[in-house]
Amino acid sequence: MNPQTFTYCCYAWLSLAVIIHFLLFFVAAPFGRHTSEKWGPMINNKLAWILMELPSLSIMLFFLWTGTNSTSSFAWILFACWIFHYVNRTFIYPLRIKPTDKKMPLVIMLNAVIFNLVNAGLNGYFLAELADPEKYGSAWLSHPITIAGFLLFCTGLFINWRADHILINLRKPGEKGYHIPRGFLFTYVSSPNLLGEIIEWAGFALMAWNLPALTFAIWTFANLVPRAKNHHEWYHEHFGDYPQKRKIVFPFIY
Numbered sequence: 001m002n003p004q005t006f007t008y009c010c011y012a013w014l015s016l017a018v019i020i021h022f023l024l025f026f027v028a029a030p031f032g033r034h035t036s037e038k039w040g041p042m043i044n045n046k047l048a049w050i051l052m053e054l055p056s057l058s059i060m061l062f063f064l065w066t067g068t069n070s071t072s073s074f075a076w077i078l079f080a081c082w083i084f085h086y087v088n089r090t091f092i093y094p095l096r097i098k099p100t101d102k103k104m105p106l107v108i109m110l111n112a113v114i115f116n117l118v119n120a121g122l123n124g125y126f127l128a129e130l131a132d133p134e135k136y137g138s139a140w141l142s143h144p145i146t147i148a149g150f151l152l153f154c155t156g157l158f159i160n161w162r163a164d165h166i167l168i169n170l171r172k173p174g175e176k177g178y179h180i181p182r183g184f185l186f187t188y189v190s191s192p193n194l195l196g197e198i199i200e201w202a203g204f205a206l207m208a209w210n211l212p213a214l215t216f217a218i219w220t221f222a223n224l225v226p227r228a229k230n231h232h233e234w235y236h237e238h239f240g241d242y243p244q245k246r247k248i249v250f251p252f253i254y
């Protein structure tokens with residue numbers, strides 16, 4: 001694909017993120033606590049997570065393996081960050097979540113497959129084929145923006161994993177209900193796991209300093225800020241003693 005067409009594809013995908021962002025404030029994506037049978041055929045929750053995240057992992061592995069520039073520069077570090085995140089999201093996270101009767105609408109799983117195909121496709125193809133190998137040379141590696149981006153990525157990853165770990169362990173074996181999470185960043189916000197994910201991909205975009213990585217960071221923000229708001233309102237509806245000062249997703253701000 002020529003670079004101009006690729007740039008137009010990124011802008012088109014970015015425009016869709018803006019539309020979806022506003023829609024998600026009115027319609028909560030129906031999975032997890034917001035799941036609903038109104039959305040047609042349903043699929044087992046754990047299986048859905050594995051199937052919908054697998055394309056992202058597979059596509060990045062494919063481009064790392066076959067790409068012209070993937071290993072001839074330090075671009076492999078960006079592939080490694082992505083793959084590290086998605087090994088957890090595809091296999092470890094779904095196998096760790098506590099089994100409940102909850103299912104996911106098939107249509108939501110298919111939407112997530114498209115989301116992952118496009119984001120991993122744009123990022124993998126750019127790093128493997130379009131980026132100038134000089135861009136990810138030794139000057140990039142030691143640049144303060146790259147280092148800051150990497151630290152931000154690691155911080156976000158830690159927050160995301162730690163918060164998911166706390167949430168998953170709120171249920172005792174066999175339990176299916178919900179509890180108010182406390183401690184760690186839950187003192188400040190309802191969804192530190194989503195905050196962590198937003199920080200993670202903002203860090204990745206800073207490190208990568210390219211349009212598809214920025215596009216993915218914006219998509220993550222567009223998806224997760226409304227989801228955090230939906231979670232926050234759900235807590236207030238279901239727990240009369242929910243901490244009043246806790247914000248939605250950004251400590252002290254929102």
Ligand SMILES: NC(=O)c1ccc[n+]([C@@H]2O[C@H](COP(=O)([O-])OP(=O)(O)OC[C@H]3O[C@@H](n4cnc5c(N)ncnc54)[C@H](OP(=O)(O)O)[C@@H]3O)[C@@H](O)[C@H]2O)c1
Nearest residue numbers: 032033097167168170171177178179181193194197220223
């Ligand atoms: N990149 C993206 O655009 C994107 C989009 C969506 C999600 N994600 C990531 O995927 C992960 C899951 O997202 P999510 O919104 O589904 O997370 P979530 O609602 O916070 O749920 C995480 C897990 O903890 C359980 N849980 C949550 N709150 C609980 C509570 N108060 N008491 C007991 N158990 C509780 C959930 O069970 P139930 O399933 O039974 O509610 C689920 O198994 C996050 O790490 C998120 O960052 C990323």
